[in-house]
Amino acid sequence: MAALTHSARRMGLNYDSSIYFSPGTHTALQLVHQIFRKYETFSLPFHAILLLVPPAICYTWYIGALATSVVFYRLSPFHPLHRLGYPGPVLCRTSMTWHAIRTNGGKQMEYLRSLHDMYGDIVRIGPNHLSIREASLVGPILGVSGLPKGASRAWNRGLAPAALKGYDHIMSNRVHQLVDVLGQQDGVVVLGKWINYFAYVFGGGSEQMKEGDTDNIWRLVEKGTEIAFHLGQLPWLGIYLGYVPGASGPVNIVLEHSRTLTKKRIAEGSSTRDLFYYLNNEDLPEEAPPPSRHLLDDGVLAMVAGSDTTSSAITSIFHCLLAHPGAYAALQEEVDRFYPRGEDVCNAAHQREMHYLTAVINETLRLFPPAPTSTSRQVPHDARAPVVLGSLVLPPGTHVYVPPYVLHRDARNFVFPDAFCPERWLVAAGHMPLASALSLSPPPPPPLSAPSSSTPPPIASSLAEAESEFAHAEGAFIPFSHGPMNCAGKALALRQMRTVVCTVLQCFRLRPGEGWEKGRYEAEFRDYLVANRPEVPVVLEARR
Numbered sequence: 001m002a003a004l005t006h007s008a009r010r011m012g013l014n015y016d017s018s019i020y021f022s023p024g025t026h027t028a029l030q031l032v033h034q035i036f037r038k039y040e041t042f043s044l045p046f047h048a049i050l051l052l053v054p055p056a057i058c059y060t061w062y063i064g065a066l067a068t069s070v071v072f073y074r075l076s077p078f079h080p081l082h083r084l085g086y087p088g089p090v091l092c093r094t095s096m097t098w099h100a101i102r103t104n105g106g107k108q109m110e111y112l113r114s115l116h117d118m119y120g121d122i123v124r125i126g127p128n129h130l131s132i133r134e135a136s137l138v139g140p141i142l143g144v145s146g147l148p149k150g151a152s153r154a155w156n157r158g159l160a161p162a163a164l165k166g167y168d169h170i171m172s173n174r175v176h177q178l179v180d181v182l183g184q185q186d187g188v189v190v191l192g193k194w195i196n197y198f199a200y201v202f203g204g205g206s207e208q209m210k211e212g213d214t215d216n217i218w219r220l221v222e223k224g225t226e227i228a229f230h231l232g233q234l235p236w237l238g239i240y241l242g243y244v245p246g247a248s249g250p251v252n253i254v255l256e257h258s259r260t261l262t263k264k265r266i267a268e269g270s271s272t273r274d275l276f277y278y279l280n281n282e283d284l285p286e287e288a289p290p291p292s293r294h295l296l297d298d299g300v301l302a303m304v305a306g307s308d309t310t311s312s313a314i315t316s317i318f319h320c321l322l323a324h325p326g327a328y329a330a331l332q333e334e335v336d337r338f339y340p341r342g343e344d345v346c347n348a349a350h351q352r353e354m355h356y357l358t359a360v361i362n363e364t365l366r367l368f369p370p371a372p373t374s375t376s377r378q379v380p381h382d383a384r385a386p387v388v389l390g391s392l393v394l395p396p397g398t399h400v401y402v403p404p405y406v407l408h409r410d411a412r413n414f415v416f417p418d419a420f421c422p423e424r425w426l427v428a429a430g431h432m433p434l435a436s437a438l439s440l441s442p443p444p445p446p447p448l449s450a451p452s453s454s455t456p457p458p459i460a461s462s463l464a465e466a467e468s469e470f471a472h473a474e475g476a477f478i479p480f481s482h483g484p485m486n487c488a489g490k491a492l493a494l495r496q497m498r499t500v501v502c503t504v505l506q507c508f509r510l511r512p513g514e515g516w517e518k519g520r521y522e523a524e525f526r527d528y529l530v531a532n533r534p535e536v537p538v539v540l541e542a543r544r
């Protein structure tokens with residue numbers, strides 16, 4: 001210290017570093033100074049080591065101390081979620097890093113389900129994050145008086161019934177194009193690819209069906225949602241990683257792609273009343289168009305929230321039909337009854353009377369919800385007091401997830417939760433007696449493992465017993481979420497699903513193509529906000 005002070009004084013500085021620095025920093029400074037003094041050298045590595053290593057050690061120490069303090073707080077009774085006694089794995093309570101690691105392979109929905117089986121209906125999945133598997137809390141959390149979701153612009157005019165009627169001719173063109181293009185395919189057809197092109201939101205979808213995916217945009221959407229999912233898991237780190245070109249490349253390309261096409265579409269003006277006609281306020285001439293950055297964001301949202309989800313749902317429906325020939329035959333019979341050859345499938349008049357079609361769509365969305373974990377809600381940070389929703393007490397800043405996949409596969413909500421059984425919807429709606437449903441789709445064998453809340457109950461030995469055990473909680477069926485902030489495009493999505501399924505079944509006979517395996521779809525169905533799904537190879541035979 002004396003030497004340091006002495007040399008500082010020699011340089012004309014009246015300086016005592018112990019006044020300005022902590023004891024650790026002070027000792028390090030002294031040591032480095034003495035080394036420099038003793039081995040005066042112009043060696044660059046020597047300088048680099050002395051100038052960079054000590055600050056790096058100090059910085060590591062600083063970060064380590066900060067991290068330790070944060071972790072202690074999150075594990076301690078000072079943290080409100082700890083005080084409230086919500087259970088969850090210790091590592092989850094310390095940071096979202098553990099959740100990010102466990103969900104890295106895209107199996108977030110299965111991981112959450114296993115956590116609920118282990119810890120119960122409310123699980124602390126992150127420091128300030130809860131996952132809820134309690135059907136009676138869906139309304140209180142997501143409903144009108146539930147938790148806020150954050151900024152969201154009104155898409156409602158563009159997706160209201162009046163606007164949807166105006167989309168009929170766009171849909172009709174696309175559907176005919178889909179049939180034409182499928183009819184031209186030889187051999188094994190990757191169905192999901194054509195459904196993607198059909199659902200592509202820009203330009204009426206027609207370009208991709210004509211020219212293919214020249215920009216490889218669907219591959220990038222798949223990769224981009226995966227990366228965006230990972231970045232979103234670790235919000236702090238995600239911000240920095242977002243600036244690393246290699247880490248966020250596909251996300252940026254997808255954003256750029258949708259923005260370019262949105263700009264082009266807006267510059268060209270409306271030749272038809274499509275979604276952008278409404279988003280750009282063209283239906284309200286007295287109103288100014290929204291700021292262009294809103295429209296650019298809407299383009300991205302339309303691409304991911306609109307096209308990718310619908311495409312995922314339709315692909316899953318065809319997979320389920322191929323995997324369950326009985327259901328396929330029953331649906332084919334219904335399609336042929338309502339839309340025999342020559343009947344225009346785009347005339348939606350009959351679609352609502354097609355109960356089996358509705359049941360197949362619901363059952364597919366139950367097993368394979370396109371947004372398996374959906375989006376979260378958050379108690380505002382500046383809330384004055386914890387929010388109380390029934391039995392749930394939520395301190396300010398708490399994020400709450402209500403994952404559709406987990407609720408859909410809970411045996412208390414849906415009996416035999418992992419089985420594909422469209423008839424359950426007919427029974428629940430009173431369109432089919434339970435006895436007939438049981439004779440059509442015998443329940444799967446009971447589980448070998450110990451029963452938990454999401455494993456099926458033992459098989460009923462009599463009809464009366466089966467009736468009393470028939471669990472069907474439609475309040476827990478939330479593929480489009482629930483409440484005022486649920487999916488704005490639900491009606492459009494249902495219309496697209498019904499029309500495409502009826503069209504394809506009216507025109508083609510489908511059988512599994514080479515490479516198709518019954519269990520592969522479930523195994524490779526991944527939860528990256530919007531589900532990534534494996535290919536569904538089929539052979540199509542035209543029906544005369």
Ligand code: HEM
Pocket residue numbers: 149151152153155159301302305306307309310313369370371374375376479480481482485486487488489490492493
């Ligand atoms: C089967 C197809 C679809 C499914 C399963 C689905 C599901 C969802 C879900 C779960 C949400 C989150 C809602 C919430 O946070 O409560 C959502 C939001 C949304 N969806 Fe859909 N969706 C589908 C199709 C569509 C379509 C076709 C459109 C429009 C073209 C659309 C537009 C939107 C919009 C604008 C949002 C709000 C995004 C936001 O600002 O938070 N969706 N959807």
